[in-house]
Amino acid sequence: MRETPEPKGSEVVMRITHCGVCHSDVHLWHGFFDLGAGRKAYLKDRGLAPPLTLGHEPLGVVEAVGPDVKDVRAGDKRVVYPWIGCGTCWACDEGLSTLCAAPRNIGIALPGAFATHLLVPDSRYLVDASGIDDAFAATLACSGTTCYSAIAKISPQLRAADWVAVLGCGGLGLLAIAMLKGMGYDKIVACDVEDGKLEAARAQGAARVVRSDRPDAQQALAEATAGRLAAAIDFVGMPSTFDLPYAVLRKGGTYVLVGLHGGELALPLPPIAQRSIAIIGSFVGTLADLHGVVELARSGKLQAPPIAMKPPGELGDILRALDERRAMGRTVLDFSSVQARI
Ligand SMILES: [Zn+2]
Numbered sequence: 001m002r003e004t005p006e007p008k009g010s011e012v013v014m015r016i017t018h019c020g021v022c023h024s025d026v027h028l029w030h031g032f033f034d035l036g037a038g039r040k041a042y043l044k045d046r047g048l049a050p051p052l053t054l055g056h057e058p059l060g061v062v063e064a065v066g067p068d069v070k071d072v073r074a075g076d077k078r079v080v081y082p083w084i085g086c087g088t089c090w091a092c093d094e095g096l097s098t099l100c101a102a103p104r105n106i107g108i109a110l111p112g113a114f115a116t117h118l119l120v121p122d123s124r125y126l127v128d129a130s131g132i133d134d135a136f137a138a139t140l141a142c143s144g145t146t147c148y149s150a151i152a153k154i155s156p157q158l159r160a161a162d163w164v165a166v167l168g169c170g171g172l173g174l175l176a177i178a179m180l181k182g183m184g185y186d187k188i189v190a191c192d193v194e195d196g197k198l199e200a201a202r203a204q205g206a207a208r209v210v211r212s213d214r215p216d217a218q219q220a221l222a223e224a225t226a227g228r229l230a231a232a233i234d235f236v237g238m239p240s241t242f243d244l245p246y247a248v249l250r251k252g253g254t255y256v257l258v259g260l261h262g263g264e265l266a267l268p269l270p271p272i273a274q275r276s277i278a279i280i281g282s283f284v285g286t287l288a289d290l291h292g293v294v295e296l297a298r299s300g301k302l303q304a305p306p307i308a309m310k311p312p313g314e315l316g317d318i319l320r321a322l323d324e325r326r327a328m329g330r331t332v333l334d335f336s337s338v339q340a341r342i
């Protein structure tokens with residue numbers, strides 16, 4: 001239990017109504033990322049010593065504002081952009097806070113929204129998402145911006161006959177499929193190791209699906225995409241989810257790594273040049289990406305993935321379900337029962 005903070009300057013105190021639970025919360029909960037070959041990157045070695053207050057998909061109502069805040073007032077409902085940078089480096093100057101070397105991400109470096117209240121460092125990180133379902137709006141802060149930013153990295157290269165593969169049909173993969181569809185791409189192939197998730201992928205708009213654990217998965221993916229797999233977005237991020245699309249990508253194709261499952265690669269170098277393959281990492285998204293995805297959702301062109309609402313007291317079970325791949329779609333904490341008791 002901590003004191004509810006008093007906002008100073010441009011700060012805002014939000015009363016949290018919803019907060020999405022993300023797979024990266026599982027990694028943060030474990031306290032490390034798997035680098036492969038038995039190596040681990042520990043959060044504590046990056047100055048992130050527990051206890052941390054996680055929660056980086058916040059939606060809430062403005063409770064109090066600092067004296068310099070003019071653009072919101074008490075009672076306004078807003079999504080909070082969590083990927084905040086130092087505010088003074090070249091990346092932050094250009095609106096690319098996700099490339100900041102000294103990030104102050106809400107729910108990681110700064111206390112997050114698995115809490116009744118959240119202190120936001122500046123009102124410019126608040127985004128009006130009125131018109132969008134509350135639980136879905138919360139998830140746009142991380143999963144929405146993450147998908148939007150990954151798709152922006154492939155869309156300039158896509159031709160009409162090209163296919164896009166989505167690897168991993170958890171909450172992010174399903175949202176990415178809906179987002180590609182909402183942006184007008186039809187040639188989407190979903191890859192996962194579970195039939196239930198592939199079924200959900202079809203429901204979100206995937207035209208084809210491939211069981212990525214089939215022994216002939218590469219051939220199945222090549223056939224499904226008729227030799228025109230132009231891009232793959234990997235929401236799992238393990239060696240096998242790299243190998244599958246990498247083997248099938250057409251020349252000039254792009255592989256985007258988003259998932260943090262972990263592992264390592266050993267890759268022959270000449271074919272990367274000879275095939276002109278781009279291998280790109282993509283971490284969450286910018287404030288402009290959040291504004292973009294909110295606009296897309298508001299236009300009605302973005303179908304929400306399945307979302308389960310749970311009370312905050314179930315967080316431990318939710319994280320375990322995500323860790324054991326038992327979760328379908330997204331889970332969002334609903335703070336209404338907790339707020340009623342305050
Ligand atoms: Zn996240």
Ligand SMILES: [Zn+2]
Binds near residue numbers: 086100101
């Ligand atoms: Zn910075």
